[in-house]
Amino acid sequence: MTQATGIGASLRRKEDMRFLTGHGNYVSDVSLPNMTLAVIVRSPHAHARIIGIDVSEARKMPGVVAVFTGADLVADGVGGLPCAWPVTGKKGTATKEPAHPPLAVGKVRHVGDPVAIVIAESLVEARNAAEAVTVDYEVLPAVVGVLDALKPGAPVVFDDIPDNVCVDWEVGDALATERAFSKAAHVSRISLVNNRLVGNPMEPRAAVADFEAARGKYTLWTTSQFPHIVKLLMGNFVLHIPQHKLRVVSPDVGGGFGVKQFHYAEEALVTWAAGRLGRPVKWVCERSEGFLSDAHGRDHVSEAELALDENGRFLGLRVRTVANMGGYLSTFGPNIPTNLYGLLLAGVYTTPAIYCEVKAVFTNTLPVDAYRGAGRPEATFLLERLVDVAATEMGIDRAEIRRRNMIPGDAYPYQTPVMLQYDSGDPAGCLDKALEAAGWNAFAERRKASLEKGKLRGIGLVTYIEACGLAPSRIATRLGARGGLFESATVRVHPTGQVTVLMGTHSHGQGHETTCSQIVSQRLGIPAENVEVVFGDTDRVQFGLGTYGSRSAAVGGSALAKATAKVVTKGTKIAAHMLEAAEEDISFEDGRFSVSGTDLSKTFEEVALMAHYPTDYPLEVLEPGLEEQAFYDPVNFTFPCGAHVAEVEIDPETGVVELLRYVAVDDVGTVINPMIVEGQIHGGVVQGIGQALFEDCVYDESSGQLLSGSFMDYCMPRADHVPPIEVHTHSTPCTHNELGVKGCGEVGTIASPATVINAVVDALSHLGVKHVDMPASPSRVWRLIANAGFSPARS
Amino acid sequence: MKVNITVNDRAVTADVPGHELLSDFLRDRLGLTGTHVGCDTSQCGACVVHVNGASVKSCATLACALDGATVRTIEGLSAPGSLHPMQKAFHENHGLQCGFCTPGMIMSAVDFATVTPAPTAEAARRWLEGNLCRCTGYQNIVAAVLAGSAAMQTTEGARST
Numbered sequence: 001m002t003q004a005t006g007i008g009a010s011l012r013r014k015e016d017m018r019f020l021t022g023h024g025n026y027v028s029d030v031s032l033p034n035m036t037l038a039v040i041v042r043s044p045h046a047h048a049r050i051i052g053i054d055v056s057e058a059r060k061m062p063g064v065v066a067v068f069t070g071a072d073l074v075a076d077g078v079g080g081l082p083c084a085w086p087v088t089g090k091k092g093t094a095t096k097e098p099a100h101p102p103l104a105v106g107k108v109r110h111v112g113d114p115v116a117i118v119i120a121e122s123l124v125e126a127r128n129a130a131e132a133v134t135v136d137y138e139v140l141p142a143v144v145g146v147l148d149a150l151k152p153g154a155p156v157v158f159d160d161i162p163d164n165v166c167v168d169w170e171v172g173d174a175l176a177t178e179r180a181f182s183k184a185a186h187v188s189r190i191s192l193v194n195n196r197l198v199g200n201p202m203e204p205r206a207a208v209a210d211f212e213a214a215r216g217k218y219t220l221w222t223t224s225q226f227p228h229i230v231k232l233l234m235g236n237f238v239l240h241i242p243q244h245k246l247r248v249v250s251p252d253v254g255g256g257f258g259v260k261q262f263h264y265a266e267e268a269l270v271t272w273a274a275g276r277l278g279r280p281v282k283w284v285c286e287r288s289e290g291f292l293s294d295a296h297g298r299d300h301v302s303e304a305e306l307a308l309d310e311n312g313r314f315l316g317l318r319v320r321t322v323a324n325m326g327g328y329l330s331t332f333g334p335n336i337p338t339n340l341y342g343l344l345l346a347g348v349y350t351t352p353a354i355y356c357e358v359k360a361v362f363t364n365t366l367p368v369d370a371y372r373g374a375g376r377p378e379a380t381f382l383l384e385r386l387v388d389v390a391a392t393e394m395g396i397d398r399a400e401i402r403r404r405n406m407i408p409g410d411a412y413p414y415q416t417p418v419m420l421q422y423d424s425g426d427p428a429g430c431l432d433k434a435l436e437a438a439g440w441n442a443f444a445e446r447r448k449a450s451l452e453k454g455k456l457r458g459i460g461l462v463t464y465i466e467a468c469g470l471a472p473s474r475i476a477t478r479l480g481a482r483g484g485l486f487e488s489a490t491v492r493v494h495p496t497g498q499v500t501v502l503m504g505t506h507s508h509g510q511g512h513e514t515t516c517s518q519i520v521s522q523r524l525g526i527p528a529e530n531v532e533v534v535f536g537d538t539d540r541v542q543f544g545l546g547t548y549g550s551r552s553a554a555v556g557g558s559a560l561a562k563a564t565a566k567v568v569t570k571g572t573k574i575a576a577h578m579l580e581a582a583e584e585d586i587s588f589e590d591g592r593f594s595v596s597g598t599d600l601s602k603t604f605e606e607v608a609l610m611a612h613y614p615t616d617y618p619l620e621v622l623e624p625g626l627e628e629q630a631f632y633d634p635v636n637f638t639f640p641c642g643a644h645v646a647e648v649e650i651d652p653e654t655g656v657v658e659l660l661r662y663v664a665v666d667d668v669g670t671v672i673n674p675m676i677v678e679g680q681i682h683g684g685v686v687q688g689i690g691q692a693l694f695e696d697c698v699y700d701e702s703s704g705q706l707l708s709g710s711f712m713d714y715c716m717p718r719a720d721h722v723p724p725i726e727v728h729t730h731s732t733p734c735t736h737n738e739l740g741v742k743g744c745g746e747v748g749t750i751a752s753p754a755t756v757i758n759a760v761v762d763a764l765s766h767l768g769v770k771h772v773d774m775p776a777s778p779s780r781v782w783r784l785i786a787n788a789g790f791s792p793a794r795s
Numbered sequence: 796m797k798v799n800i801t802v803n804d805r806a807v808t809a810d811v812p813g814h815e816l817l818s819d820f821l822r823d824r825l826g827l828t829g830t831h832v833g834c835d836t837s838q839c840g841a842c843v844v845h846v847n848g849a850s851v852k853s854c855a856t857l858a859c860a861l862d863g864a865t866v867r868t869i870e871g872l873s874a875p876g877s878l879h880p881m882q883k884a885f886h887e888n889h890g891l892q893c894g895f896c897t898p899g900m901i902m903s904a905v906d907f908a909t910v911t912p913a914p915t916a917e918a919a920r921r922w923l924e925g926n927l928c929r930c931t932g933y934q935n936i937v938a939a940v941l942a943g944s945a946a947m948q949t950t951e952g953a954r955s956t
Binding site (some may be wrong): 012013015016017018019020021022023026028029031122200201203204251253254255257286287288335441508509510511569619677678679681683684685686687710712713714717718719720722723724748 | 822829872874885886894919921928931
């Protein structure tokens, strides 16, 4: 029975039942007695000085309980939202970390910047009163584009940062790279934009707070990927609530994708207000409000050059990127376009010299932070676009140029010139498998068939690597992280042998209740149905760093494996006593402690019972009970890699790109649940296809107004937009964690934007098109075709 | 405005203000929080329920317009402890991840299966155009809808014979 529920089984998900029947418990479902409803008043301007805020009329409106502004928070000593991962720039310069008050003070810096919170007996009353809050603004010129923000005379987002530069960062060896370029037989260049995105998990953010005065205890229910970090950041830095008097609960959370891994103003506002009012306060974000208050993703402008020798071998790579930080620093903002980007620029190649400079700049836009893939899709997009340009310019097949430069299988561990050391991987194997599955070699015939129909067909290929399993604390803190990135797991064995697992990671769609049960099932030899997995409650789980950066299996799963090993160790001692044998003679397999060479044994359940009912127990040397906690800090990142192929057909009359086929071959290490891994890759790939073909977060350049502020204007991928995704795994186990897992949550999103755009460019390259910025929308593609003078009739 | 609505086989009489949306009526008044609200422009479909047997977006339906109507939500699709064939198909085909879009997807899919005699993947994708999912890439949802449709036809067939 355990075989079927252990590692490697496509076990159907345990968490499904409540979601299928409408019995999930999301934050917006939380309702408390005597609860009030909150609405946030937000800035309609991208950049303005606040001359005054008049809340007197709003306070008189029916049902209004309270109206607070930034001044109230300042008077109460409320702190700003902290940045948890600044980086060190060139010559040791520090990241500039301007104050980020939960309600704006003095100035608003983006459309949607919160200026007041209105709390009323009902949502309708709160909304009406919010309309009555009068804010007197002196509107200032706004800047939204990163290149504009760097121009002399550009509007200044923070008065004391006149150049709008948050940090000017570099990685790699500038001199060695320059030398590489001086020896180059050919240099390929590209300028590109990685467009701004809105993550849009289907569940909008929400927060409910309660204060129990008699215990002096706060509880916050929030849509968070990392409740313990919210507890630490908000409790310690913003609201000064002692950690033992604050409980943060993230119950069922409807998707995260990074958007929900930051500490947001609204969390602090409702918690603080609940304390002030002595009543629960609930805030639920509307979708259009989410567009104006969720941290955004990507938004890079880059130039890159690749130096090659006469055989197409990469000699050096030089990258200059300007990255948007928005109007304030979000929790991990500065880390994303630096460490999670520059350090990935080696890709799966042996490029010996790399130098990358990143300027992170402030603008009058929403803060930009991690969004699924976070820095790594940007690195892959830049590198893989550039490799295609080089292949085309040098007349080398795109698969061949990649193969020629690929890290050989026997070169692992492989030290890149940009700090990372890859432990394992077989990108060449992934590439072969992807080309085979996609029918790469027979493409010419398919292209011909399309042309006969008047369509332009293209095929695109990408090989990629990702650093995930965030993160080895020693490395992360050296890279600027203000905290460890280990994980914890507790295995609580009940007297009857069933198990409750307490995880520091958080599941918001990834199926951890199932995969964690599978790990326990495998390790303790009990059926997965005998395992309950608990997460998302800081009063139940002692500590944890949450879920992001594809870390749950690699870091959390490793902690869990370690905790089960401790359970087995203690169980072995108990069994040895029960069986009157030496500990070293006891082995544990399939849920049974046996004395080697005999038929004597005790089941896991018998040992669990003895631990709780110690009638025959070595109490002098061993504590009763059977619960073990483990903390696991990885020694390195994990490095999933792979190869993806996409095939598109373009209608030259309309510019519409139809994605015909998508093949993904990924090395995610050991696969715990193939069904779940495939599902993660499907979703990840489609999110990346969204960026490549549909999604674009656009601000009006002069007013700083968000033009794509709802699902009417921001094109989310829909069921009829995408083909089936063909997923294959090609696993090499991670060498430094016990389970051999690498991570699968982000690989799809990392590879697919570049894969699809490479296919689009391939379809248009005979027209002289070298690059297409994302999204490859019909208007953009049609213009490229028209500008090339291509007429379908003449083709 | 006084309305009599049958929700999940239960008669409900309520005095609703003219602006009250069916989604709020279900969630706030009746505590049926399985119906989700994922947007404010009637684009996402997380709020889909059945009104008189057909799928509607409850965020774009006024409760006061439903006097005499029959409403079924995800909570009323199957008896406690059992699953509707479409719910079972979503489970078997891993047609859900975070679960937020799931109630709307399933309610929409049941309507699709009811009105589509010969469902295809293409037809399912077209039908689900009004239901957004950010997690699954739709692939397993489409597989689930086809499996669920087939299972519903078998069940219907069994029932009618």
